[in-house]
Structure formats: structure tokens, C-alpha cells
Amino acid sequence: MRDENRIKNIFWTISNDYDYDLSNFSIRANDFYEGSLLGFASKFYNFYILDEFFKKFVNGLNNKDELLEIAKIVLRNVFNDELIGSRSGVLDFKKSHDEEILKKLKRQKILLIDELKIGFVRAKKVEYPKIQKVLNEMLKEILAFDSKDTFEYLDFLKNLYKKYFHINKSINLDIDTDFEEFKEESKKKKNPRKKKYEQNKYMDNTFLERYSIESAEFTFFNDDYRDVNIIEEDLLNKNHGDINIYDRTCKRYGVEKIPRYISDKIAAEISTGIHKDIKLFFPSGEFENKDSYYAREAESNHEDNLQFYRENELANKRAIRELSIIIKNSLLKEASDEIVRSTSGRIIPNEIWKNEKLNEDRIFEKINRNDSSDIYVDILLDSSASQNERKEIVATESYIIAEALTSLNIKTRVFSFNNFYNYLILKKYRDYNDPRNKNKEIFKYSPSGSNRDGLAVKFMRHLSEKNLDEKRFLIILTDGLPFDEIDVGLVGGGKVPGENYKDEDAVMDSSKEILLTRLKNINTFGVFTGNESEIENIKKIFGNDFTYITDISRFHKVVGVFLKTYSQKIE
Secondary structure, eight states: OHHHHHHHHHHHHHHTOTTOOGGGSSSOOOSHHHHHHHHHHTTTSOHHHHHHHHHHHTTTSTTHHHHHHHHHHHHHHHHHHHHHHHOTTHHHHHHHHHHHHHHGGGSSSOOHHHHHHHHHHHHHTTOOOOOOHHHHHHHHHHHHOOOOOHHHHHHHHHHHHHHHSTTSTTSOTTHHHHHHHHHHHHHHSOOOSOOOOOOOOSOOTHHHHTTOOOGGGOTTSOGGGGSOOOOHHHHHTOOHHHHHHHHHHHHHHOSBSSOHHHHHHHHHHHOOGGGTTOEEEOBOSOOSSTTSHHHHHHHHHHHHHHHHHHHTHHHHHHHHHHHHHHHHHHTTTTOOOEEEEESSSEEOGGGHHHHHHSOOOOOEEEEEOOOOTTEEEEEEEEOSGGGGGGHHHHHHHHHHHHHHHHHTTOEEEEEEEEEETTEEEEEEEEOTTSOGGGGGGGGGOOOOSBBOHHHHHHHHHHHHTTOOSSEEEEEEEEOSOOBBOOOSSEETTEEOSSOOBOHHHHHHHHHHHHHHHHHTTEEEEEEEOSOGGGHHHHHHHHTTSEEEOSOGGGHHHHHHHHHHHHHHHOO
16 A cells, blocks of 8 residues: 555656556556656556547456556656656666566566566667567567657557457457547547646735734644734745645645645744655635535535444444443543532531531532633544545544543544645644534544654644643554655745655654653553564564554444553543
8 A cells, every 4th residue: 555655656756746646547557657657657658548548449458467567668758768867766766666576587487478578678778579479579669659749649559559469359340440439529529638727827815815814723733823913924925846746735735724824834933854845734624616526525425424433333333332341441430529617618516506606608509510621632643545445434433432432421522634745734623612413523534655754753742731631642553664755856836845754754753843842741552553564563663552453343332442452541
């Protein structure tokens, strides 16, 4: 899953087109080089039309895998040199890609498509291909093709398939006629490729919105951010690339929940070190264009999550009750009502004389109800693309936990996090003082993008640092793969600001932020949902305070055990 996320990220940034979903494309990118190649090719070829061609003429065939690999070899011949020239960093990806191909020379039996790939790599190295005659003839044709026109590319593929695979009865005998009809229909259609984002003007109406603070609505911000000096030059100095990225972020996640300058103020305080230049974005869940692809996707995910919960509603309600009992018997086991003497309340008749004779005014009984006001629980959900396959379960389990906690009047806050370009997307579903019905917002959980765990944890600690006297808990759901690569391409003509966040650097940064959080007496616990191969990373990040669950439906049970264990530590 880690490589798939990075391949998508590489494709998007090189293609400069975040609207195209590579995971649905007929041709599969198997490594970073192929992700780069497809991203670059999509700047010239119309991938919407290409995919229609493959789905109509190739995907239903029993030798589709070989035909699609040939299509990739042609793409490489056309675009490789220009790709390497404009993105020198891709050269290392290409070397690794070629090494994997040439390793197959050691096999006793080599598949025809692998033999063709080996021949292509050798030919590019000006070495004799040493492949079968028919493959050598096909290779010569591929090496001679260099058109960057979409339909010329498809014409070439169609003829190549027909010439070298005509014996295969799965090939449509009317491919010429059908292809001509397909080509005419495609040309008549309005070009499906999304228009590139136009450069925005430096000044727009959003500048005026910077003077509307409205911060009282957002209880997770400190009062420090209500009086911020606004410098007009800050906006004027934005480069086109920054504006382009911001526009894409708004389009992808909806309009911001708070004024931009407040987010920038917080980022200035916490986006340091490896997180320098990473901005914060708090989506409201509302889209300017309610009919856009992303608005419909968000609504579809919301409906899927709700439906999943309702299909097992009785079991889920039982889980809420069971978890609330566990929490009550652990965190709240000393939370019984206490009767104390007071200067007000219900008068104690036989104590009245003390007021007259001894001037004692504590002659009343008052019931102190322990309403868990000193317990705060934060839940931080990884909402990167790795959680997509289990989003309904994550949403349901998180809702169960929030319902159990808030039913006991425990102050509960729920955030999700993921990264998009150089923005950390932080979505708040409920806050401490929200009514219980706000828990339903959790069903709007919608994973995408990558994840920068360390900065998300640092943000949660930042929110709590002025209120550390209470019993505080931070529960983190994570895939165990802190990974955010942002410098593989250009956006709007400028390099995307920020450093890559991956490998050991990302793991150690996440570990550091967890440690600093615990040093603030915030009881922090990780729930790991990723692959077992990443268990060593999780140990480095969380130490012993984590659990690995292969069944995400156990999330709420694990949280119950965690709270029970920690309640014993803090007594």
C-alpha cells in the first residue's frame, strides 16, 4: 500500500493533474518509474480517451496483460528521454526499473513480454537485443514510433496488436471498423481532459475575509489567535504556485472552516524542522460547487459509512453500551456522587445551632456530582488513502468510541488528518463542548492523500498545552507508515514548498513527537492497522504503548482496554 500511495503521488505531481485517478486506469504503474512515465505521458496524451480505448478493445481479451505492457513500452520509447531531461530525479527510478527487467535473464524460462522488455532495454543501451525474430520486428516498429498525438498512438497500438496477435482468436476481427467509429465518436465529444488551473490574480475577495475572525466558533483554538496583525504584503508575496496549490486544496476538500491567517499563524508555530513550509487546512465539509466530483465523492462516502453502521445497528448499540460500562468501571470508578457540607444547599436541621452559637455557616448539605469534567480524550484518525478500503469500519468504530465517551459526559474531541501537496488537512468532527449528536459528523470520514504523522501529533499537543492539569488521553489510529513525498514535480511553474517526509526520517520524527506529547502528561496510545511488516516502525514510534489489530472492528474494544490500563497508572 505504501508504494501504491507514492506512485499515485508521483503521477499526480508530475502530471500536474490531481483530478485523474490513476488507480482506475487500465495500464497499471508497477513502480515509481512507471508512475513517473504515465504522469509525464498524460501531459500529452488524453488519458480519458486512452482508457476508453483499452476498456473497449483490450481489457476483455485473454491476453490483455501482454497488450497493456506493450502499450507501456511504446509510451517509454516516446517520452523517456524528455521525462529524464525535465525530471532528473526520475533517473534513479529508471535504473531500478531496468535492473528488475534484466534480472529476468537469469530465469530458465522467460515470458515473451519479458523478452520484449529485455530487448527494449538492451536496444536503448545500444546493445544487440538477442530476442526472437518476430519480437525483434515488433521492437523495431516500437523504436521507430515517436508521435505525441493521442489518436496516432492509438492507431499505432491497434495496428501493432492486429499485426502481431492476429492468430489469437480473442482479437476482434472488426477492429478496424470499430476503431474508426470509436475515434470519430471520441473526437466529437467535448474534450474530457480537465483544464489546467489558470494563474489567479494576486488580490481577490478572500483578502477581505481575513478581517472576519469568528474564532469563537472554534473551541480548539487558543485566544492568542483572535488578535493577529494582518499584513497585506503577506498575501501579495504569494507566488502563483502557492495560489494554485491552495485552489486545488479548496477544490479537493471544500471551503476552509476558519480564516486563512489563523491557520498560517498556527503553522508558523508548529511547522518547523522537517515540517517547515507545511501549511494547515481545516475543511468545513462544504463545497462551493456541490455538483463537483469531490463533493459527490464526499457525500457518497458519507452515505456508505452511514449505511454500514445501520446494517449492524443493534450490534453497534450493544458495543456502545459495553464500552461505556468498561470506561465507567475504570476511568470513572471513583465518580460516585459525594455529599459534603456547604454554605448552601439542603439545610441540616440539627446543625442550625452551630450557626447561632459558633458562627458556623457550613450547615447545609450539597451533592457534588462527578461529571468527569477533568477527563479529556482526543481521538486522532489517520485518513490517508491507505484507510480507503476500511473507511466504513473506521467511521463506525470511531463513532462507537465517541458515543460511549460522551454518554458519560467525558469531554471528547475527534480529528482526522492526511496530507495533500504541502498542506496538512485537519478535519474536526466534534469538539469537547459539542452536543452528543455531533458524533454523527464522524460518518463524514473520507480518506485520501498521504500522511505526516509527526506534524499531526504535534498539532494535537499544541491544542492541549495550555490545559495540561486535567487527565488527558490521546488515541491515534495509524497505518504505521508516516509518508508524504512532495518534491517530485512542479505545480504552477514552481517547486512545491516543503521537505519530503518518508523512511527513517519520518519514523524518527513521529517517535519524537509522541515522546514530547507523553512528557506533557498526555497519555498517548497507538492503534496500528497496517501490515505486520511495519511492526518495527510502530515499536520505534510508540514504544510499548500500542496495539496491532488485523480486524479494525476491534478498535473500540482495544480503546476500552487502553483506558482501563491507563486509569490504573494515573490513580
